[in-house]
Amino acid sequence: MNTFTYNLISAVLLLASILWVVYIIISSWGTKCFNLFDSYATIIILLLEIIWGNFIKTKPTRQE
Numbered sequence: 001m002n003t004f005t006y007n008l009i010s011a012v013l014l015l016a017s018i019l020w021v022v023y024i025i026i027s028s029w030g031t032k033c034f035n036l037f038d039s040y041a042t043i044i045i046l047l048l049e050i051i052w053g054n055f056i057k058t059k060p061t062r063q064e
Contacts, residue, residue, distance in 0.1 A: 009052065017049045 024038050 013045075013049045013052050017045045020045050 020042060024042055028035070028038070
């Protein structure tokens with residue numbers, strides 16, 4: 001994969017994780033119930049971001 005693909009995946013994962021967390025905070029505001037799906041989805045999305053940023057994403061070699 002080239003640098004553009006790495007940057008695109010990183011940006012999409014970061015944006016998705018931020019937007020999902022904001023959505024969860026807004027949607028759960030004022031509710032007394034606990035939605036298990038939302039909590040698991042939040043954990044999975046944030047873990048994908050952490051795993052991609054620290055383990056999968058490597059600096060691609062420059063192709064000339």
